Amino acid sequence: MKLEVTKEAAAWFKSEMDLQSGDYVQFVVKIYGGIPTPHPSYFLGLSLGKEGTIAIKDEVEGLTFYFDDRDAWFLENYDLAVVLKNNDVDYVFT
Template sequence: MKFEVSKEAAEWYKNEMGLKQGDYVQYYVKLYGGIPTVHPNYSLGVSIGKEGNIAIKDEVEGITFYFNDGNSWFLKEFDMKVVLEKEELDFIFHKKQII
C-alpha cells in the first residue's frame, strides 16, 4: 500500500482547514457519504488531530496526513494519491498488481 498527498493538495488543506506546521490530518473509513472510494458502500472522512497509532502516512508541507491502524485495511490492496485538479481535491486509487 502506498499513500501520497501532493504538495498542491497539502496547500489546499492548509488554506481550507487553517492548518499549520505540525498538524495532523486523519483519513478514516465511513459507511456511505463523504469522499467516494473504490470500496462499494464505503467512503472517507477527514478530521484534524492525531488519534490512535499511525499505520501509514505522508508528511507534506509540515502536515502529517495519515490512516491509523483501525483504518489501514482500506489501502491494503490499493495505492492512494490525493491531488488537486482544477482547484478541487481528487482521490486517485490504483489497485496494486500482485506479481
C-alpha cells in the same frame, strides 16, 4: 499500499482548512457518505488531530496525512494519491 499527498494538495488543505505546520489530517473509513472510494459502500472522511496509532502516513508541507491502524486495511490493495485538480483536491485510487 501507499499514501501520497502532493505539495499542491497539502497547500490546499492548509489554506481551505486553516491548518498549520505540525497539524495532522486523518483519513477515516465511513459507511455512509463522504469521499467516494473503490470499496463498495465505504467512503472516506477527514478528521483533524492525531488519534490512534499511525499505520500509513505521508508528511507534506509540515502536515501529516495518515490512516490509523484500525483503517489501514482500506489501502491493502490500493495506493491513494491526493492531488489538486481544478482548484480542488481529488482522491485517486490505483
